Amino acid sequence: MQKLINQEQMRSADAFTIKNLDISSIELMEAASMAFVAEFVQEIKTVETPINILCGKGNNGADGLAIARILQDKGYSAVAVYLVDFSDKQTTEYQTNLNRLKDLWFPLTTVKTVAELKNIKCGVIIDAVLGSGLNKPLSGAYAELATFINGLNYQVIAVDIPTGFPAEGAFAKTDIFIKADLVICFQRPKINFFFPESVAALNRFRVVSIGLDEEFIEKQVSPYQLLEQRDIKELIQPRKSFTHKGTYGHALLIAGQKETMGAAILAAKGCLYGGAGLTTLSIPESGLIALNTALPEAMYLDRKELAASAxxxxxxxxxxxxLGTDATIIDLLKNLLKLKVPLVIDADALHLLGNDESLMKQLTEGSILTPHMKEFDHLFGAHESWWARLETAREKAVELKCVIVLKNQYTFIVDQQGKVMINSTGNPAMAQGGMGDVLTGLIASLAAQGYEARQAAYAACYIHGMSGDQLAADQVSVKASAIAEHLPAVVKGLTR
Incomplete structure (x- = not known):
């Protein structure tokens, strides 16, 4: 897993690299600017494209000045630099890179008011105004600049972070940022890039290495980690000779009612295609024909016999x-909690937990909760931001000794120690009903196969999203059942 760090820690990584790798600050900045350009030219391939670089007077602006020089060296013939002079302060690196451009007789335009940008050429804007050192919302001329740039509807590519956007922590809905189509960020993505609120500041991001000391970064204390494919490859074990169905565990899924039998079948599909040795589905008798038709491999346990079954x-x-939420289901959930076995809890069962705080306290250690945003707030109270929501998830996972899978485009998996694993697989093509049912079944499948709760949760999220990514390569939308049926191919690819 790749450790994600805050900006104070990133500045420490800068300082450590400069001190211990015998490199100056300006040389490190040059490396960052070259890495930016290497990615930029993959995005903007036509060298005649007008490129407008807006540079503040700090180190983000210094990056922009270096980027202008390097782009010119690469043959980009329509590069214009605008020096955003809204502050009396400037950094040494900014002045150094400005002098380098002046020595090349590079055309520079000093901008003291936003009105002076009214004739900016249509093309690409590189946002190098303010970087991650900003610790307050934009105001005054900077806010006016952001409003102006956003109104142009030009393609904006930001250097490391969009101007005004905080790298971590909550922010107000009224805050304004320069909206970037693409952010090319240095060494690590910013933690806030993974929250839904980031849509106000960026559409997508790419990460480039600038040569910071990786060993130093990985030693930093941080609860946030980004899942990588190698983590899943190292975790998921290929099947061995002489194993049998008993080797891969027996999962019970309690799901569905007359009107929602599809949810139960999708969960069972996730479990079966996820590789569980045996899958039993407890549903009302009215769903038995549907189950036998759709999934003859699944076994059946009548709901009425559930309480008496071993x-x-x-x-x-x-x-x-x-599952539903009537009185019989409430009694069912209470009986399950008395068993003191770990549960994977989703959908209607989460709703019932949120209705009765005493049930929450009966959760068995190692249980897995899988809420989306509204379910999470029903469980733990309303939240003003996703940052606050994730902080609550960390507190509650420790308190309840459970794993919380907080679902979104980037799903947060929070373990019993309050550590957060961020899953980056998955895409908007998966925005259809039934996806969560398949994920619940897949988590249960991996838990049945012997993986620890946190492992089952994060591996299931990654594999589920990867199935969607592969299917979405040539489809605008993907059905939940297709996600389930493609799981074996995904797992096979990960175990080669």
């Missing part, structure tokens, strides 16, 4: 998809 044989029990 549940110890199941390695994991998942409960919730399409």
């Amino acid at each position: 549940l110890e044989k199941f390695k994991i029990i998942a409960v919730g998809p399409g």
Whole structure:
């Protein structure tokens, strides 16, 4: 996993690299600017494209000045530099790179008011105005500049971070930022890039290495980690000779009612295609024909017989998809909690937990909760921001000794120690009903196969999203059932 660090730690990494790798600050900046350009030219391939570089007077602006020089060396013939002079302060690196441009007789335009930008050429804007050192919302001329740039509807590519956007921490909905189509960020993505609120500041981002000391970064204390494919490759074990269905565990899924049998079947699909040795589905008798038709491999346990059945044989029990919330279901959930076995809890079962705080306190250690935003707020109270929501998830995962899978485009998996694993697989083509049901089944499948709760949760999220990514390569939307059916191919690819 790749450790994500805050900006204070990133500045420490800069300082450590400069001190210990015998490199100056301006040389490190040159490396960063060259890395930016190497990525930029993959995005903007036509060298005649008008490129307008807006440079503040700090180190972000200094990057912009170096980028202008390097782009000119690469043959980009329509580069214009605008020196945004809204402050009396400037850094040494800014002055150094400005002098280098002046020595080349590079055309420079000093901008003291936003009105002076009214004749800016249509083309690409490189935002190098303010970087990650900013610790307050934009105001005055900077806010006016952001409003102006956003109104142009030109393609904006930001250097490291969009102007005005905080790298971490909550911010107000009224805050304004320069909106970037693409951010080319240095060494690590900013933590706030993974929150839905980031859509106000960027559409997408790419990360480039600038040569900071990786060993130093990985030693920093941070609860945030970004899942990588190698983590899943190292975790998921290929199947061995002489194994059998008992080797891969027995999962029980308690799901579905007459009107929502599809949710139960999708969860069972996620479990079966995820590789569980045995999958039993407890549904109302009215759904038996549908189950046998759709999934003859799944076994059936009548809901009425559930309380009397010996549940110890199941390695994991998942409960919730399409289950309903009437009195009989409440009693069912209470009985399950008394068993003191880990549960995967989703959908309607989460709703019932949120209705009765005493049930929450009965959760068995190692249980896995899988809420989306509204379910999470029903469980733990309303939140003004995703940052606050994630902080609550960290507190509650430690308090309840459970794993919380907070679902979104970037899903946050929070373990019992309050550590956050961020999953980057998945895409908007998966924005259809039933995706969460498949994920619940897949988590149960991996737990049944013997993976620890946190491992089952983060591996399931990654594999589920990867299935969607592969299917979305040539489809505008992807069905939940297709995600489930493609899981074996994804896992096979990860275990080669």
